[in-house]
Amino acid sequence: MLAERLARDAGRRVLIVDRRPHIGGNAYDCYDDAGILIHPYGPHIFHTNSREVFEYLSRFTEWRPYQHRVLASVDGQLVPMPINLDTVNRLYGLNLNAAELDAYFASVAEPVTQVRTSEDVVVSKVGRDLYRKFFQGYTRKQWDLDPSELDASVTARVPVRTTRDDRYFTDTYQVMPLHGYTRMFQRMLDHPNISVMLNTDYRTIQEFVPWQHMIYTGPIDAFFEYRHGKLPYRSLHFEHRTHATTQFQAVGTVNHPNEYAFTRVSEFKHLTGQRHEHTSVVYEYPRAEGDPYYPVPRPENAERYRAYEALTRTRPDVTFVGRLATYRYYNMDQVVAQALTTYRRLHPRPAETAAEPEPV
Structure with a gap:
């Protein structure tokens, strides 16, 4: 979002650097070997009460309505x-x-x-x-x-209801990108001022590429070389399976709070609306090691983060945004809102009065 705004609205030149082989971060989606649209990093379901966030993303995608439902396997039953x-x-x-x-x-x-x-x-x-x-x-x-x-x-974060409402979310806007998240991101980045460099660690090129301002979205402790020690994160291992049946389970996600090592199973066709003779699901296994997904919300971790946050004030040439860089658990819409707010802070002037394009 920030790359798009800086390029399209502010006229800046932007280089996106990602160590992964694709754009979109954890929200990246793709077709598996069976031809089913999946989310490699687990299900990403869009919901928001923010009209601004919804209208901004609507510039880059059409939507399909989708209200997520979850069942939990408890005492031999599947219950809402x-x-x-x-x-x-x-x-x-x-x-x-x-x-x-x-x-x-x-x-x-x-x-x-x-x-x-x-x-x-x-x-x-x-x-x-x-x-x-x-x-x-x-x-x-x-x-x-x-x-x-x-x-x-x-x-x-998890509500309790006295009604029969079995929707997992009750937000005003509950939709999924009609052609997937990756297509939406591709349209977002389709601008001559934006370049993308994949399979690259930014640290290997930052001394060779001229830049004026960096927007950093990785783990904040890694940026400062773990000066105050490592911040703990929880990771996930994803096990993807394809089944020779049109439907595997009744809803998008089934939680398993008590049995098995995995926490939940999600079936993508519920989310995407795709029609296919087979179906693909993903099992989620929490891990201590691996790519960081969830900041661990404990007082001592918040205190350590504040020490890193203080270091960010020594780097006016870097803006820290996103879940990992601010050590907070954000939903997708909250990350979009944070990006739009950050852009207004970085570039308060209207686009028509912006200076000549400069490297970012």
Whole structure:
């Protein structure tokens, strides 16, 4: 987004450098050997309440409506996730209505004086049993930590509903790029001021390519050569499989909070709407080592990040954006919003008054 804005709106020359062999980062998609459009780095589902973000991306893609649904495998059943009225009724053999479910949650919730951890968030809302069935095992696999050891923000992201609404998200805009994310990125970067260099570590060329300002999206601790020690990240291993059937599971994603080493299985045809005689799915296995995906939200990690953040003020020639460079868990729409806000800060003048193109 920043490359597109700087090139198209500000008239700057931009060089994008990526160590991977493709554009798009983790949102990159492609066709597998079976001809099915997949997300190699796990499912990426677009949703936002921001009209600005939606309208900006709409310049580069058409959309298909898609409302993501998730089931969780619990006690031998597949039940809706987030927890809703149907989840509770089916698990416990009840016949509650919405008002009665509110009272039920109140009856099983454990009072917490001050909500500090992910465990506090859940048990104070829905009690200990639902916490164990849906959150404790999943969190331990995902983070290799108990929810009691993680910041409240981790489980606060997952709502609990008293209605039968089984959509995973409730945002105003819930869509997928009609022809995929990579096609959208290709259109975004289709500008004469933009050059792309793949399979390249920026550190190997920064002394040989003239530049005035760098926008850095990698891990912030790596940029500063781990001066304050490594920031912990969680990684993922993806196991892709193709099945000789038109559909593998009933919804886009099935969570497995308690069984198996993987956390979830996603089927891409639900997301993309593609029609094909076969189907492809991906199993996600959390890992301690590998490409960094998730900053680990704990107080000591936030403190270490602040030490790195202080170092960024010594580098006015570099702007740090994105999940890894700011050590925050962002959804895709939040990254787009951050990029647009950053652009306005970097280039507050209207495009028509911009100076002559300069290297970036």
